[in-house]
């Protein structure tokens with residue numbers, strides 16, 4: 001099968017103020033040192049790769065005191081030019097929601113201030129037909145309903161059960177309109193059955209692939225950017241005709257995020 005890349009528009013946030021000063025997921029350990037300069041270098045390589053691949057990358061100014069703001073995927077969900085703002089579960093990240101919303105409003109986007117918890121594209125992943133929506137650790141079902149109502153896309157709620165994979169984008173990656181890759185062990189039995197029914201042909205990977213953050217990827221339909229340690233995922237994607245590109249984001253992994261977490265997709269109205 002011949003695969004084709006479609007140029008995308010992304011929003012990213014330089015990790016100028018990145019550190020691990022609190023722990024809100026099992027990957028974060030404030031006692032472990034973080035090299036912020038190295039985080040910036042690694043992030044810049046990801047940014048430059050997107051540009052080389054032909055994507056447009058916009059930047060939002062990082063704010064002091066918001067070390068997790070680098071994980072732009074959590075900042076909003078943008079579909080058809082409509083921006084669903086994020087509302088974070090943890091107080092440490094609460095101010096990121098309005099900061100991202102303001103960025104979009106200042107650029108003329110229609111934006112909705114959410115009433116219920118949703119952590120942006122961390123838990124809301126768009127496919128051709130559905131908005132796949134994670135819950136269990138961060139986003140809540142009422143936030144899914146709000147997303148469906150505002151964005152007008154059918155939401156499929158998926159229950160996450162393993163705290164290491166606390167956001168949907170740590171357990172599942174969207175490869176193109178109707179193809180996904182996921183780690184079944186991160187989901188409840190019912191949600192695994194739902195995924196099998198919707199995506200009988202999906203790529204299913206092992207625990208070690210998920211642990212390497214191999215599902216935290218950004219695909220343009222051909223090129224799939226993912227952590228370089230996730231060699232198992234890369235091999236499986238190559239078999240399916242994708243072109244995996246490995247990146248080293250070791251410092252950002254200390255906050256519990258990788259490629260996808262650093263990338264918010266701006267889907268404009270067509």
Ligand code: ARG
Nearest residue numbers: 025071073122167255257261
């Ligand atoms: N430290 C951040 C948190 O726990 C990491 C977020 C990662 N982002 C993502 N899209 N999974 O909220």
